[in-house]
Amino acid sequence: MNYKEIVVDALYAALEGQLERSIIEDAIENPKSLALGDFAFPAFPLARIFKRAPQIIASEIASKVDQGNFDKVQAVGPYVNFFLDKKAFSNDVLHQILAEGSSYGDQDLGNNGNVTIDMSSPNIAKPISMGHLRSTVIGNSIAKILEKTNYHPIKINHLGDWGTQFGKLIEAYKLWGTEEEVKADPINKLLEYYVRFHKEDVEHPELDDEARAWFKKLEDGDPEAVRLWKWFRSESLKSFMKIYNKLGVEFDSFNGEAFYNDKMDEVVSLLEQKKLLQESRGAQIVDLSKYDLNPALIKKTDGATLYITRDLAAAIYRKRTYNFVQSLYVVGNEQTNHFKQLKAVLKELGEEWSDDIHHIPFGLITQGGKKLSTRAGRVILLDEVLDDAMTLAKKQIEEKNPDLKNKEKVAKQVGVGAVIFHDLKNERMNNFDFDLDEVVRFEGETGPYVQYTHARAMSILRKSEDKALSGGKEENYQLDDEESWEVLRLLESFSMIVKRAVKEYEPSVVAKYSLHLAKSFNKYYAHTKILKNDEQLTARLALAKSVASVLKESLRLLGVQAPEEM
RNA sequence: GCGCUUGUAGCUCAGCAGGAUAGAGCGACCGCCUCCUAAGCGGUAGGUCAUCGGUUCGAUUCCGAUCAAGCGCACCA
Numbered sequence: 038m039n040y041k042e043i044v045v046d047a048l049y050a051a052l053e054g055q056l057e058r059s060i061i062e063d064a065i066e067n068p069k070s071l072a073l074g075d076f077a078f079p080a081f082p083l084a085r086i087f088k089r090a091p092q093i094i095a096s097e098i099a100s101k102v103d104q105g106n107f108d109k110v111q112a113v114g115p116y117v118n119f120f121l122d123k124k125a126f127s128n129d130v131l132h133q134i135l136a137e138g139s140s141y142g143d144q145d146l147g148n149n150g151n152v153t154i155d156m157s158s159p160n161i162a163k164p165i166s167m168g169h170l171r172s173t174v175i176g177n178s179i180a181k182i183l184e185k186t187n188y189h190p191i192k193i194n195h196l197g198d199w200g201t202q203f204g205k206l207i208e209a210y211k212l213w214g215t216e217e218e219v220k221a222d223p224i225n226k227l228l229e230y231y232v233r234f235h236k237e238d239v240e241h242p243e244l245d246d247e248a249r250a251w252f253k254k255l256e257d258g259d260p261e262a263v264r265l266w267k268w269f270r271s272e273s274l275k276s277f278m279k280i281y282n283k284l285g286v287e288f289d290s291f292n293g294e295a296f297y298n299d300k301m302d303e304v305v306s307l308l309e310q311k312k313l314l315q316e317s318r319g320a321q322i323v324d325l326s327k328y329d330l331n332p333a334l335i336k337k338t339d340g341a342t343l344y345i346t347r348d349l350a351a352a353i354y355r356k357r358t359y360n361f362v363q364s365l366y367v368v369g370n371e372q373t374n375h376f377k378q379l380k381a382v383l384k385e386l387g388e389e390w391s392d393d394i395h396h397i398p399f400g401l402i403t404q405g406g407k408k409l410s411t412r413a414g415r416v417i418l419l420d421e422v423l424d425d426a427m428t429l430a431k432k433q434i435e436e437k438n439p440d441l442k443n444k445e446k447v448a449k450q451v452g453v454g455a456v457i458f459h460d461l462k463n464e465r466m467n468n469f470d471f472d473l474d475e476v477v478r479f480e481g482e483t484g485p486y487v488q489y490t491h492a493r494a495m496s497i498l499r500k501s502e503d504k505a506l507s508g509g510k511e512e513n514y515q516l517d518d519e520e521s522w523e524v525l526r527l528l529e530s531f532s533m534i535v536k537r538a539v540k541e542y543e544p545s546v547v548a549k550y551s552l553h554l555a556k557s558f559n560k561y562y563a564h565t566k567i568l569k570n571d572e573q574l575t576a577r578l579a580l581a582k583s584v585a586s587v588l589k590e591s592l593r594l595l596g597v598q599a600p601e602e603m
Numbered sequence: 604g605c606g607c608u609u610g611u612a613g614c615u616c617a618g619c620a621g622g623a624u625a626g627a628g629c630g631a632c633c634g635c636c637u638c639c640u641a642a643g644c645g646g647u648a649g650g651u652c653a654u655c656g657g658u659u660c661g662a663u664u665c666c667g668a669u670c671a672a673g674c675g676c677a678c679c680a
Contacts, residue, residue, distance in 0.1 A: 069623075079622060081660060091660085114623065160680080197680065294680085320678055329606085337678040344680050371674050373607055400608080401674070408674085437642065451642090463616060466608065468673065475615075479642050481628045482616085489642045497639050537619070549617070556627085563635095563644040581639095603642075 040126070040529070041065060043106055044076045044119050051101040056083075071523055074109075074118030081115055091115035108517075123522060124515035127576065130529045131514035134583040135506065139590050142532045146539060147188030150362030153355045154180055154190055157281075157288070158368075160197030161273040162206050162227040165280050167402050167417040167471055168369065168409060174457050175399055175465060176367040177286045177596045178544035185594065186539045191359055192286075195351065196293025198270050202231070204252030207265050208244060209234040223272035228416075270295075283423050283453055285596060292351075300350040301342050308335060313385050328381040330374070348379050356390055363393050365542070370398030370466065397542045400468035417471055426452035426477040433479060434603070441602060450598040451485050452477070458484025461595050462548040482552050484597055487588060490555035492603045494585035497567050501578055514579040520565050521580055523557040531587055535594070544595055551591035558584045 041062070048061045061078070068077045080091035080098070087094055092115050099112035109120040134141045156176025159165045165173075180190035209230035210219070218226045238244040255262040274291070281287070305321075308314045313323045314335060321336035333345050355364055366376060376396035383391035402409060402417075409415055430452035434444050441447060459476045462483075463469070479485040506512060516525065531550070538546040558581075567577045589599040 063620085066622075067619085069618095069625090073623075077623085081622070084660070116623065158680095200680070202679085318677080322677075331606095331677065334677050339678085341678085343678070347680095369674090370608065372680085374675060375680090377607095398608085403673085406673095433642070438640070467616080468609080469615080472615095475629085478629080481642095483628090483642085485642055486628095489640080493640060493643085500639065533619090541619095545617095546619090552617095552627085559643060560645095562639080566639070568639050602640085 040121055041076060043121075044078070047102050047106065047110070047119070048078055048098070048117075050103060051098050068116075068118065071526065073113065073116075074111075075121045075526065076119040078117040078119070079115060080117065084115075123517040123525075126529070127516040127521070127525050127580075128514045130525055131516075131576070131579040131583050132508070132510065132512075134528060134586060135508040135579060138586060139593075141587065142185065142535045142590065144186050144532055144536065146186040146536070147183065147362070149187055149189050151359045152183055152188045152190050152363045152365060153359055153361045154183075154192050154365045154367060155195050155351075156180075156192060156365075156367040157286070158195040158197060158293070159277060160202070161293075162202075162224070162231065162269050163197075163273075164224045164228055164416060165277060165419045166409060167419055167422065170284075170419050170422075170456070171399050171402065171460055172367045172369070173281075173284065173286055174460050174596055175397070175544060176365075177284075178461060178547070178594060179365065179367065179397065179539075179542055181594045181596065182535060182539050182544065182547065185535055188362075188539075191290065191361075192288045193290045193292065193355070194288045196270075196274075196291055196295075199294035199298065201249065201252050203255055203266055203269070204248035204250070205234050205238075205245075206231055206269065207251040207255070207262060208248045210265065219268075219272065223269075224276045227269060227273070280420055280423070283420075283449070284457065285453075285598070294347055297347050297350040297354065300354060301346050304346060304349045304353065305335065305342075307386060308382075311386060313382075323382050323385065325378060325381045325385075328377070328384075330378055330381055333378045333382050345375065345378060345382070348375075349382060352379065352383060352391075352394065353388075356388070361390075361393065363395060364390075365395050365397050367397045367399070370400060372396070373398055395542070397465070399465040402469060402471055404471045406470060422473065422476060423453055423456060425473065426456050428452070429477050430455070430479070430485075438603065447600045447603050450600045451479070451488060451603060454484040454488055454592070454597040455479060456484075457597050458487070458548060458595060461544045462552070464545050465543060484592075484595075485603075487551045487555045487592060488597070488599055488603060490559055491585050491588040491592070491599045492601060493562065494558065494581045494588070495601045497581050498578065498585065501568060501574075504574065504578065506575065506578055506582060512575055512579070514576045516573065516576045516580060518565075520561050521577075524554070524561055524580060524584060527554045527557055528583055528587055531591075538594075547591055547594050551588060551595070554584065554588060554591070558588075 044065055045058055045062050049058050064082060065076050065078055068074050080095040083094050084091040095115050095117050096112040098117050099110055102110045104110050106122060107120055108122055111118055154176050157169055157173040159169045176192065180192050183190045206227065213233060214230050234244065251262055255266055308323060314321050315324055317332065319338035320334055322332040322334055324332050334343050335346050336342055355361060373396060380391045380394050404415065404417060409417065427448050431444065431448035434441055434448055455477055534546055534550045538544060567581055592599045
């Protein structure tokens with residue numbers, strides 16, 4: 038039910054047609070505090086039209102409005118404040134949530150259209166860092182929110198599994214590595230070789246020539262190079278999967294850079310056919326000056342292709358394969374220019390669907406104010422952060438709830454939940470400096486706070502099993518106390534929140550919402566005895582159940598689990 | 604130099620399409636468990652919303668300029 042409509046109707050009638058409905062609707066706003074009502078109509082704009090003081094206009098409107106559908110309508114200064122009928126609202130909202138369960142908030146915005154999401158995309162032979170976490174959890178959450186609004190997300194892990202770094206890696210492995218070492222601890226050993234390579238090639242530039250030679254061999258299909266490449270790739274993927282399992286993230290495709298090797302010639306010849314390719318300083322470029330962009334480098338002086346060539350091939354492949362209605366790239370904001378170029382080149386090719394490509398940028402994670410760098414060995418290993426978080430969660434459980442069953446499982450849900458939630462609770466674009474204590478905090482505005490609130494509500498429902506709710510219309514869910522009102526208003530706004538989150542590709546909208554809902558319910562919980570056996574018991578249980586349900590669904594949209602007990 | 608992003612309490616951040624006393628969390632200080640999980644609830648302290656202009660009845664919110672920070676700016680991805 039649209040409660041704003043009720044207010045518009047009332048105002049339209051009171052104003053006797055002097056203002057159009059759409060103008061009234063646009064003017065209505067949400068008061069800052071619920072003490073000022075649920076909707077407010079400011080009379081300022083009318084002051085000029087009617088040539089009267091807004092305060093007087095407001096009180097006149099208030100006296101004319103049919104109060105029948107509201108608890109109260111009153112003029113406060115230049116505003117007309119509307120207080121909704123709490124009992125009716127409460128009954129409607131709670132019945133709807135209990136009836137719809139986890140599908141509460143579902144809506145059809147996408148008509149089941151395909152949306153590809155380029156996300157995570159770690160580099161083979163390098164560990165997954167906190168930077169990849171951002172892309173992974175933001176992409177994962179956007180996928181879930183898209184699904185809830187009836188899009189069909191396709192999660193693509195565009196692995197960095199090709200490029201000159203493999204030449205370096207093979208050379209480093211041949212120089213310093215052994216098979217036994219790599220097998221024992223693949224990612225860390227491979228990283229060690231890689232970092233050492235970059236240290237030593239400063240003084241021994243000839244190493245770079247060797248590396249280039251190895252990459253050339255790899256491209257030409259040299260058996261040893263290919264064997265090593267395949268081996269590095271599969272070992273890396275194995276260890277990536279362990280982390281993705283911890284995070285609970287799955288992918289629909291692992292087609293990475295190597296996958297597009299044989300698909301770039303077509304891109305180049307397309308560009309040639311359209312006469313877009315020019316030579317500049319020995320390289321092949323597409324001029325983008327009419328877009329106010331730097332030229333896109335398609336081929337290097339030595340004829341080798343570049344990043345954008347591969348992404349062009351990937352974009353075209355995805356359009357052909359999935360016929361997407363949107364194509365998202367969850368990639369750090371430092372690559373903004375790259376995606377502008379990508380879209381511009383596609384546009385030049387006459388591909389109108391380039392407008393459906395959206396770069397979803399996010400802010401940088403730094404450590405001690407410095408940018409993370411694999412080459413410099415300055416990395417924060419996601420796996421270690423997750424393990425730390427789980428260990429800390431376990432410790433917390435031993436202190437606070439030592440009798441809990443499934444301690445290990447809950448510790449994992451809480452620890453991992455804390456890390457994911459921390460990443461999603463703020464706007465994507467904000468930079469943040471990594472602080473382990475902050476990431477694994479369990480108090481205040483954190484994932485575990487929301488999980489805890491959910492667990493508390495579930496605990497109440499367990500204790501009231503003898504009075505289990507039927508959800509039938511005959512049950513009365515009419516609450517009208519001030520304490521529950523904020524909770525009810527928040528519950529009602531869930532679908533609007535989902536809508537906003539999907540429009541802005543912004544999981545933080547959902548995370549913030551879950552914090553608000555949890556906070557308002559905790560307040561209610563502290564002031565109201567839910568299990569008191571009186572005539573409103575059923576209604577209060579319906580509220581607790583609705584809160585648990587919406588909190589769980591909010592967390593699910595973020596990719597965070599909601600344990601029943603913790 | 605050009606482009607993108609950001610600038611709100613000591614720290615981390617909210618503030619949705621401009622509107623009624625600018626809100627949380629953390630940190631500090633002080634309260635609340637014979638009562639549904641205290642991973643909780645409440646209180647106190649703390650802000651010229653970077654600066655200056657403009658639009659408007661009204662600007663933290665929109666526009667412009669300035670200052671500051673981060674990130675980019677052709678043969679890495």
